[in-house]
Amino acid sequence: MKVLVTGGAGYIGGVVSARLIAAGHEVVVLDDLSTGHADAVPPGATLVIGTLRDTSHRVLSEGGFDAVLHFAAKSLVGESVEKPALYWDKNLGETLALLDAMRRTDVSRIVFSSTAATYGEPEATPITETAPTRPTNPYGASKLAIDTTLAEFARLYGLGGVSLRYFNVAGALLDDGLALGERHTVETHLIPNVLKIALGQGDAVKIFGEDYPTPDGTCIRDYVHVVDLADAHLLALDAVVPGTHTIFNLGSGTGYSVRAVVEVCREVTGHPIPARAEARRPGDPAVLVASSDEIHRTLGWKPERDLTAMVADAWAFLSTGPR
Ligand SMILES: NC(=O)c1ccc[n+]([C@@H]2O[C@H](COP(=O)([O-])OP(=O)(O)OC[C@H]3O[C@@H](n4cnc5c(N)ncnc54)[C@H](O)[C@@H]3O)[C@@H](O)[C@H]2O)c1
Ligand SMILES: O=c1ccn([C@@H]2O[C@H](COP(=O)(O)OP(=O)(O)O[C@H]3O[C@H](CO)[C@H](O)[C@H](O)[C@H]3O)[C@@H](O)[C@H]2O)c(=O)[nH]1
Numbered sequence: 478m479k480v481l482v483t484g485g486a487g488y489i490g491g492v493v494s495a496r497l498i499a500a501g502h503e504v505v506v507l508d509d510l511s512t513g514h515a516d517a518v519p520p521g522a523t524l525v526i527g528t529l530r531d532t533s534h535r536v537l538s539e540g541g542f543d544a545v546l547h548f549a550a551k552s553l554v555g556e557s558v559e560k561p562a563l564y565w566d567k568n569l570g571e572t573l574a575l576l577d578a579m580r581r582t583d584v585s586r587i588v589f590s591s592t593a594a595t596y597g598e599p600e601a602t603p604i605t606e607t608a609p610t611r612p613t614n615p616y617g618a619s620k621l622a623i624d625t626t627l628a629e630f631a632r633l634y635g636l637g638g639v640s641l642r643y644f645n646v647a648g649a650l651l652d653d654g655l656a657l658g659e660r661h662t663v664e665t666h667l668i669p670n671v672l673k674i675a676l677g678q679g680d681a682v683k684i685f686g687e688d689y690p691t692p693d694g695t696c697i698r699d700y701v702h703v704v705d706l707a708d709a710h711l712l713a714l715d716a717v718v719p720g721t722h723t724i725f726n727l728g729s730g731t732g733y734s735v736r737a738v739v740e741v742c743r744e745v746t747g748h749p750i751p752a753r754a755e756a757r758r759p760g761d762p763a764v765l766v767a768s769s770d771e772i773h774r775t776l777g778w779k780p781e782r783d784l785t786a787m788v789a790d791a792w793a794f795l796s797t798g799p800r
Pocket of ligand 1: 483484486508509510511528548552567571591678750
């Protein structure tokens, strides 16, 4: 297939692009490099620099595209609370421009990066796709609005859409001379922040809250390896059905506390990694664990790599750098 990957210079989009190329697909990346890096676009993919709003119609007009994989987004929860209009504009507004360009160029398949943040504070664990969606921040709300838009476009215009609701993505792709991993300028995610302490960038990990109703008092999350996540995208791409919109959760079904993650990072790096308790981070639910039964049943996907593999790969990437 010929595939447009929006946000393919970012962490997840870069890894998925590499896996698409390895599987024989043709990849064109559209990215404005606002949080991405040109050298995260794997060899063999074409990079077009621009925003979805200004550039997606021009790129799709080249012709021959079979599908869009849509990763481009702003995704900092805290920033979204401070600047909600930015999130509605960049996430929902720019996606509407992309969908318009797809309609005008007859591209009718899309796989979209949705998020666990669409659910908000869960009523029950593990979270299934039928759980109530009550996002607690504009980031999650903007992603939920895109999921809703995709369902409407499927009904009205025959679009085929799959929304993949990722839980916590971690790890790196280390393959055939490639190293693609997480290197956000503003890093909020736990695993890279813990590993940076082992690299000497900071004196102690901040643990945001030790008074949650969990066995060790710290938040529990469900981590999924970015390469397993990429495999799910390839399956979803093959399974998109015109006129339907489907939602799948993507997680491992296993929860790890913040303290447990720090412990795995100590084991992998051999570094003592000091940790310090801090106040809770506003808006963090105590426990977020996915049920990924639906994508297992429907597409046969299941994660192959555990938390130790995620931390080991993230560590190999951070300690040697991109290539
Ligand atoms: N990392 C996670 O744990 C996680 C969890 C759930 C959902 N997601 C979603 O997955 C997607 C990818 O996340 P990531 O961690 O790789 O983020 P990232 O910031 O590394 O990648 C996003 C990419 O999109 C580009 N971009 C942003 N807005 C754009 C626009 N309007 N036009 C063109 N390019 C634009 C950025 O330059 C960047 O390269 C995002 O949609 C995010 O919301 C990520
Ligand atoms: O330095 C840090 C960083 C994080 N945490 C804690 O570690 C856990 C995981 O935090 P992350 O920021 O790594 O991940 P989140 O669970 O907040 O966010 C993830 O899930 C969200 C949905 O809830 C969004 O989808 C988001 O994009 C995705 O990364 C949280 O309890 C957080 O408070 C720390 O204690 N110290």
